[in-house]
Amino acid sequence: MAKKASRSRDVRRVYLMTDLEGCAGVDDWDPRHADYVNTARYVYERAEMQRLLTAEVNACVEGCVDAGVDEVIVNDAHGAGRTILIEELHPKALLFRGKMRPYWLIGLDRCDAIFHVGMHAISDTTAGTLSHTMSKSVKHYRINGRPVSEFDISILIAGHHGIPAPFFSGERLACEQVKTLAPATVTVETKEGFSEQCAIHRMPSVVCAEIRERSAHAVDEVRKGKHAPVAWKGPFTLEIEMREPSYRPEDAGPGKTFNHSRSMSWRAADLVSVFNYAVYGKRPKAR
Ligand SMILES: [Zn+2]
Structure with a gap:
């Protein structure tokens, strides 16, 4: 919570x-x-x-x-x-x-x-030294359609915890x-x-x-109260778009969608659950 x-x-x-x-x-x-x-x-x-x-x-x-x-x-x-x-x-x-x-x-x-x-x-920032998101093989992570950097994700997960x-x-x-x-x-x-x-x-x-x-x-x-947690409203879709073909249609399942050979999306009610599902394969508990 x-x-x-x-x-x-x-x-x-x-x-x-x-x-x-x-x-x-x-x-x-x-x-x-x-x-x-x-x-x-x-x-x-x-x-x-x-x-x-x-x-x-x-x-x-x-x-x-x-x-x-x-x-x-x-x-x-x-x-x-x-x-x-x-x-x-x-x-x-x-x-x-x-x-x-x-x-x-x-x-x-x-x-x-x-x-x-x-x-x-974030990945593909041309002038940003060593820019990437999680891995050089990733094109973008997107949360609810918005490309997010590594620090965007950690800031939003922190926001989830208040x-x-x-x-x-x-x-x-x-x-x-x-x-x-x-x-x-x-x-x-x-x-x-x-x-x-x-x-x-x-x-x-x-x-x-x-x-x-x-x-x-x-x-x-x-x-002094100058920093509010940054929290987005759920439910959440996390899309991982790779640079090279990495996914197959049979990778789809409950709460995860095959978009094309370089893109999959995962869905969950909250940000920690969707991150754990996409990155660690931990399927969210049914509510
Ligand atoms: Zn990094």
Whole structure:
């Protein structure tokens, strides 16, 4: 059940959703699938990305702690499930990570606000560095006909739980895009994208200082009632459109429709149920 959307609230526990591609200093894909994966170049590149993300995550945790937050549940959500350097994380953080994640946002419903760090733009944003939605093989996720980014989905799921999304850092176009869904969001730009694999970066030290300061500010703003949860009305249809043929007519079933070889749609009364059905194959319980 969605909690009532009261605006002013205390913030004791923050959920920190993270990704790699939106961090300052990152302008190439995670090399974990590259053909040079067993080389020194791979080790160097991956370790650099891990340090860059971990520093931005720590800056956000520090800002929350500065503002009196007790605990930050960090979701190591980038596809590898093991990108953040746990030994370097702030002691007030808890880290959710691993490969066989039963649900995307484990622990979210225990928190008072969701923050985002390392965010990239929605798929097919030409100038957005490393833009994609969930996977490079996906063209679009659409909820009730509207294309949604990864952060749109997490913000809307948080909204389902009555939780606001007051803070966001990432590539410049991602910062612009989040404001179309949640205009009050406090943003920190990490870089300005020009194509899939290039950007003008701000320096990590500058970005981290700003993330720390603006995260603390975002916590204060939630306490002052400046951030309402973003929740859409159900029922929900989630369409996944792939770039290549991926579906067959026989994949259709109760609450799921075969549109064409690259597109399927799933239906459910609420957003968490439709997401779990489409992404994890968990069929919603009949009402
Ligand atoms: Zn991503």
